[in-house]
Amino acid sequence: MDYELAIEETPETISGGTGILLxxxxxxxxxxxxxxxxxxxxxxFLVVSTRTTAREVEQKLEHYEVDxxxxxxxxxxxxxxxxxxxxxxxxxxxxxxxxxxxIVEKTRQxxxxxDGKLRLSVDSVTEMAYYAxxxxxxxxxxxxxxxxxEYDAVGLFHLSxxxxxxxxxxxxxxxxxxxxxxxxDGTVTTEF
Numbered sequence: 141m142d143y144e145l146a147i148e149e150t151p152e153t154i155s156g157g158t159g160i161l162l163x164x165x166x167x168x169x170x171x172x173x174x175x176x177x178x179x180x181x182x183x184x185f186l187v188v189s190t191r192t193t194a195r196e197v198e199q200k201l202e203h204y205e206v207d208x209x210x211x212x213x214x215x216x217x218x219x220x221x222x223x224x225x226x227x228x229x230x231x232x233x234x235x236x237x238x239x240x241x242x243i244v245e246k247t248r249q250x251x252x253x254x255d256g257k258l259r260l261s262v263d264s265v266t267e268m269a270y271y272a273x274x275x276x277x278x279x280x281x282x283x284x285x286x287x288x289x290e291y292d293a294v295g296l297f298h299l300s301x302x303x304x305x306x307x308x309x310x311x312x313x314x315x316x317x318x319x320x321x322x323x324x325d326g327t328v329t330t331e332f
C-alpha cells in the first residue's frame with residue numbers, strides 16, 4: 141500500500157512499512173511537519189507522546205486543523221506527573237515515558253484495532269532515551285518499525301540533533317528508510 145507524503149522535499153508517496161526519522165533542532169518547528177504528515181491519505185493515526193500530554197497534543201491538532209476524529213493519542217506523561225486524566229476512547233495512557241514495553245504494546249494494539257491507512261508519530265525518541273536510555277530507546281524504535289512493516293503502516297520518529305552525539309544520530313539514521321532533516325531556519329533537507 142502506498143501513502144501520499146505532504147512533507148516538503150520528500151517523495152510524493154512512500155510504501156507501507158516505511159519509517160521516517162525527523163531530525164530537528166531542540167527548538168525546531170516540528171509541529172508543522174508532524175501535522176502535515178497526518179493531514180493526507182490517512183484513515184487513522186496514533187501520536188505516541190513522550191514530550192507533551194494528551195491535552196497538548198489535542199491543542200496542536202486543533203491549531204493545525206488536523207481531523208481529530210482520526211486521532212488516537214498515547215500519553216506517557218500525565219500519570220507520572222500526577223495530572224488528572226480525562227478518559228476518552230481515543231486516549232491511552234502508560235505509566236511513564238520509560239515504560240517502553242507498554243509503549244510498543246499500545247502501538248501494536250492501535251495497529252491491530254484499526255483498518256486502512258495507518259500512520260503514527262513518535263514524539264519523541266529523544267525523550268524516550270532521556271527517561272530510559274539510548275540503547276532501550278533504540279530497541280523500542282526497532283520494535284515499532286517492525287510493527288509498521290507487519291501492519292503496512294508508516295511512521296515519523298522525532299530525534300533532536302542537539303541532544304545526541306554524531307554516533308548516536310548515525311545509529312538511528314541507519315534504522316530508517318527516510319530522513320527529514322529540519323534546520324534552525326525552518327528549511328528541510330531529506331534523504332530517501
